[in-house]
Amino acid sequence: MSRRKVLAMASCHSLILLDGTIQGDPLDLKMFEGTAWGPVEAITVLRQFPFSSSLQRMSVVAQLAGDSHFHVYMKGAPEMLARFCRPETVPKNFSQELRNYTMQGFRVIALAHKNLKMQKLSEVESLAREKVESELTFLGLLIMENRLKKETKPVLKELREARIRTVMITGDNLQTAITVAKNSEMIPRGSQVILVEANEPEESVPASVTWQLVENQERGPGKNVSE
Template sequence: FESTGWTLDEPGLDDTNKYDMMMPSVVRPSAPDVVISNENVETEPPLELGILRQFPFSSSLQRMSVITRRLGAPNFELYCKGSPEMIASLSQPETVPSNFSEQLLQYTYQGYRVLALGWRPLRLSYRKAQQINRDEVECNLEFLGLLVMENRLKSETTPIISQLHMAKIRTIMVT
C-alpha cells in the first residue's frame, strides 16, 4: 500500500466511542511537501475516501467490495474487485470490452495474476448502507478494467525447482 503514495487512517476505539457510532477508515493521498494557500481562491475539498463498509473476500463469491464516500460527495460508491470472470458477470454488458476474454487469456498465459475492478454509485442513506446485503449492491457494476500483477520468483527458487525436477519430485506452485 505504501508504494501507492496514499495513506490509510483507521479510527481508534476512542474515536468510535466519542461519537457512539463506527467511524470510517479513510484513505487519502500523502500530503504534499509544500502547501500554498490563497484565501481568494476557491478550493475543492481534499481527496479523501471514507470506507464505510467492507464486504470481505469470499473464495466462493470470488470477490470483495467496499462502500465508500468521497469527502464532500452526496452519495456513496461501491468498489468491487475479484476474479475477472466474476466481475465481468456482475457488470453491465456494455461496459465490458469486446476483447475481454482474449485480453484476459493473454495475460494469464504469460503468467500474470489478474484481478478485475468494478464500480457503481449508490443512492443510499447511511443507515441503509450499513445494513444492505452485498448481493443487493454487487450488481449492475461499471467494469473499470483489469489489474495485472507479476508475482516474481525469489532468486533461490529456480535452482531449487531444478533440483526437485532432477530428483523426479513432482512440483506444484501455489500462490
C-alpha cells in the same frame, strides 16, 4: 489512469495501519502503493464485504469527503467480476485481452464501480451483499507482474532430483499459473498440460468429469503495462 480506478485501488483492500505502518496482503499493499495516495482527498470505507477464495472477489461501500452519496468499488478475478457488471460496460475483447496477459504470466485483477442511489448511512448499513454487488460498471484490468525469485528454479530442480513431488496451489487465473509453472520449469519443457474439471450433479444432470488439453503456447514478448 482514471480517477475511479485509483479510488477503487485506494479503498478496495484489507490493509490496516498498525504503529504507523501499512500492513496486510502483499498484493493489496502493492496495489495501494501504486495509487500514490496522499492527503489530497479523503475516502471513508463504510462497509466491507471481504475477499474469499470461493467468491473470488471483494467489495466496499465508500464515501468521498464532501460527497452526499455513496460508491461501491469491487475488485476480483476478471471472469468472476464481469458477471456482476452491466454487459454493455464490459469490452467485447475482454476475454482475448485477459488471455493475452495471462499467457505472459501476469497477475490480472478486474475493477468495477457503481453509485448507490441512497442518502442515509442507516440504509447502507443494512444492505445485503447481493444488492451491493450488482449492476456495476466495469472499470478495467489491473495488470501486475510477479517475477520469479532467482532461487525458485534451482530449488525446484533440487526437489525433482530428490524425487520429491511439487504442487502449485493458487487462486490466480489458470493460464497465469500454467505460464509461471512453465517459466519455473515446474512443468518440464515439452510436457502437455491437461485441464480436469469436475462438475457436481444438478437436478436431472449427473456428476461429470471432463478432460481438456491446454494449448501449448510459448510466452510471448513482454509488454509495458501502465494500468
